[in-house]
Amino acid sequence: MITLLRRMWAMYPTERRGTALIAVGSLTTAVGEAALAVTVAGLMSSVLSAGRPAGWLVSAVVAAIVYVAVSAWTAHSVVVAARDRLDQTHRMIADKLPDLPMSWFDSQPTAASVALAKRAGDAASVAGHAFATAVSAAVPPVLVGVALLWFDWRAALTVLIGIPLSIGLSRFMTARSARVRTAEAEADRDVDDRVIEFATKQRTIRSSGLPDAGVGRLETAFARQHARSRASLRHALVGVNAGALVLGAALAVMLVLVAHPLDDVATTIAAVVIGANALRIAAAVPGTVLLCGHTVTELDAVAAMLSTPTPPDGIQTAAPTDRARPAIEMSGVRFTYGDETAPVFDGLSLSIPVGGLTAVVGPSGSGKSTLFKLIARHVDPGAGSVAVNGVDVRELTRSALSSLIAVVPQDVYLFDDSIERNIRLGAPAVDEARLRAAAGAARVDEIAARFPDGWDGRVGEGGRLLSGGERQRVSIARAIVKDAPILLLDEITSALDNHNQSAVDEVIDGLRTDRTLVVIAHRLETIAGADHVIFLEDGEVVEQGAPDQLLAAGARYADFHDQRSRALHWSIV
């Protein structure tokens, strides 16, 4: 309970007033409830012993009014705070996501990010309610127990010992169940991931010739989730029942103690009634302790995501193209994925001139894609520097870097929206004429013409209604419309049909005239047409220069070229 209050206080600094209102309101409601129980007991005892009940009656009425008014106000504060906290949590996540390092996304299965947003919302809205419920279950019984000392010390003693015992036991069980609950949450996320995989990767599953393998993975995940949720439920039930058992035993002990010897019947009856009532209210404590524990676990997961260190943003807002300086320059770059793996680059230095087409070539795993990630600052080097137009990318603001560089990946993802809006993402404010010109340059107009709705035709989730080459052409149009002076393009490895291939070749030719085009090139035609080739192997630049020069040198690039040419002439007999 206190831990939950501390988490709410720390996570929502702007909502502290709401948190304080809930804390004060819950405590006041609890005091009002205890006062009502005690005054009713006094009234009962006074009536039974033919005393003067007027004083007790007035006190009971005042306590009832205070209790009802404050509890209504607290319930209202809880609802308002839940809504505000939900909004704020979504805002905090939305603000944080664009700044998170790409390594965070790489380390998370897709479902984990989806689940996080949902869990965050649930935990944020339930936090105030969980705290108020826990206070209303735990505090009134303790206050009543203290007041009972005035009526019957034996009843008081059983309440004051029984309740802490019950809470202590539940807390112990909750601490154990938190671990089981974390394991259950992992299994839930795994199921989400498998379902997403199963639903979106049907083509891969079917073309593997083993459709049962996909179902098998799904079934294994479901079985694990089932086992873990049963374990979690078992722990929760044991915790709740153990606490309730202690309270039941306390009630039995109270009845035995107050009856031997039975002194003042009226006072004893009143004491037993409110003592039993206090134990009944306290029976809700184990459940609320569990709810508070789960909410803290969820808030901690959100807090962990929010406190993920983000690469600091730079301050320089521009880096104009200057032909005297390289468009891209890397010096002494060291980069490792995670802590355990070998470095991809260890002291890499290279430079790419302004303008023309530079082809980055090399065997699989040599570091070509990682090079692009470093230039676009999707990752930062552990040592060394990456500069664009002479300015270290870490010095530039994110938006300045983004306006300098457009990236066209190999595996383009398009949003399930119209062709036009997918292109417009590159520059939302672009006018119609420029948008159409960019689409024409990337030969996307041909694609739009094929759709019954033309430019408004939806491309399906991920762009699944288009071929790989067509998706890349839409992505190129998006990059053209953005008008960045540097374009990084990862050429598609899979064979494109002739039409798509010539379209992409034409587009590449058009683009190299007025910007720096860097292509991870897989096709020999693209490499042969490049102005400059950088040949990477094992994270090092082993050769660079004009393609003809490299071929004539007869070294590593020439070998690679030879192998590729021979592979092209292979045929299945």
Ligand SMILES: Nc1ncnc2c1ncn2[C@@H]1O[C@H](COP(=O)(O)OP(=O)(O)OP(=O)(O)O)[C@@H](O)[C@H]1O
């Ligand atoms: N997210 C990642 N986490 C860990 N290691 C990675 C990650 N991405 C790439 N690697 C490793 O880094 C090395 C360089 O990978 P990279 O993708 O840059 O090579 P590449 O030349 O682009 O390969 P390909 O031509 O097959 O796409 C490889 O050993 C790869 O296994």
